[in-house]
Amino acid sequence: MTTKPLTILTGINRTSEPSSGSMILVGDLYRAMPDTHTTFLGRTPVHQVWKTAFDRLIPLSTTKQLQGPGFDTYVDELTQEVGKRIEQIRPDAIHAQNIGFALSLALSRTAGTIPLISIAHGPEVMAAERSMAEHEAVLEVAGASAAIVTPTSVLANRIDRLTGRRFTDRIVTIPWGICLADAHARDQPSAQSGPLSLVHAGRLDDNKSTITAVEALALTDQPHHLTVIGNGPLRKHLEQRTIELSLRDRVHFEPFLPRAELWRRLPHFDAFVFTTKGVEALGLVLIEAQAHGLPVIYSDLPGVRETLGNAGVPYTPGDPYSLAVALNETGRDFHRRKALIKTALHNAHRYDITATGRQLRDVTLRLTSLPGNPIPASERVGSRPVMIHDART
Secondary structure (H helix, E strand, O other): OOOOOEEEEEEEEEEEOOOOHHHHHHHHHHHHOOOEEEEEEEEEEEOOHHHHOOOEEEEOOOOOOOOOOOHHHHHHHHHHHHHHHHHHHOOOEEEEEOOOOHHHHHHHHHOOOOOEEEEOOOHHHHHHHHOHHHHHHHHHHHHHOOEEEEOOHHHHHHHHHHOOOOOHHHEEEOOOOEOHHHOOOOOOOOOOOOOOEEEEEOOOOOOOOHHHHHHHHOOOOOOOEEEEEOOOOOHHHHHHHHHHOOOOOOEEEEOOOOHHHHHHHHHHOOEEEEOOOOOOOOOHHHHHHHHOOOOEEEEOOHHHHHHHOOOOEEEOOOOHHHHHHHHHHHHHOHHHHHHHHHHHHHHHOOOEHHHHHHHHHHHHHHOOOOOOOOOOHHHOOOOOOOOOOOOOO
16 A cells, blocks of 8 residues: 655745755755655746755745845735645645744644644744744744744753743654755875865854954964855955955955765865854754865854764854864864864764755654654644654764
């Protein structure tokens, strides 16, 4: 007897392309989820590669509006559009990405008796901690959710505090992952002590704090070289600061790279520099770097420590001098770099996207009433799902 696939409706209210960590994650995740049929709600234009990431991709047509005047009207219109899609698709479950953002609000208001699982990515949590309106949106979606999925216990605790600990028993920690089978590591560092070839990849905004890496290079006692890969609102400021610090020959800027190209490049560097100073949900790019055999020099944030364990070199977030010291010590100590490569590769193998997909499907399946897997009424939407304890956390 053939088992009916689990049908899932999800989406991110952005251009449908692999343009950020969250977008890349969901593209990998639903490919890796066994026995499912996923419909994704996104925005045009649709990247050619993205068309194959899901069983069905439906572009949203409601004109997007950010928080501010007109936002409530926008959410109402988006809710109407999403409601019609839910009636057409009748999914077994709904995955609301970015708990509290507009699309998750629309999904929560139209889910009805369909189990809603909200998935936190981090930026919406930061927004809710700054804004009353976004805080209220998180509360609304959390209240409508049968489960709230987060990638780390640190983010889970922040959401728990943010929601007044009203939904503690709905919070499930499922670490994210990457396609480990596609990663190819260099298992030995460059056989010398001295200047490092460093790489930093990510969005160039205030929270990612790339400026810390640029300013640190001006303080090192070795002429390390830094390649910055990514786009963002602070790109021009970073380039100007590089000129001011006379670092044009040591800091090189490149635009956002498709993941396949980034992964091809990673093994050619000596170390990865991670500079985020605020909330980091998990930091997939850290795992990507480690899976390619790169030691990681990272800002010592709670969520990052949980991701990396002891497989990295910490420094004080936002402190260029602290980072400069870490860079110098790493550059001088060849044997430490060699040991860091070994621990990095070991740590990365805890984060396989197939495990993420399997666990998220298990949670989803538990909250549905598919034939052969009935859920008692006491465990349906709004009740307590069983917590999942993962060996990686």
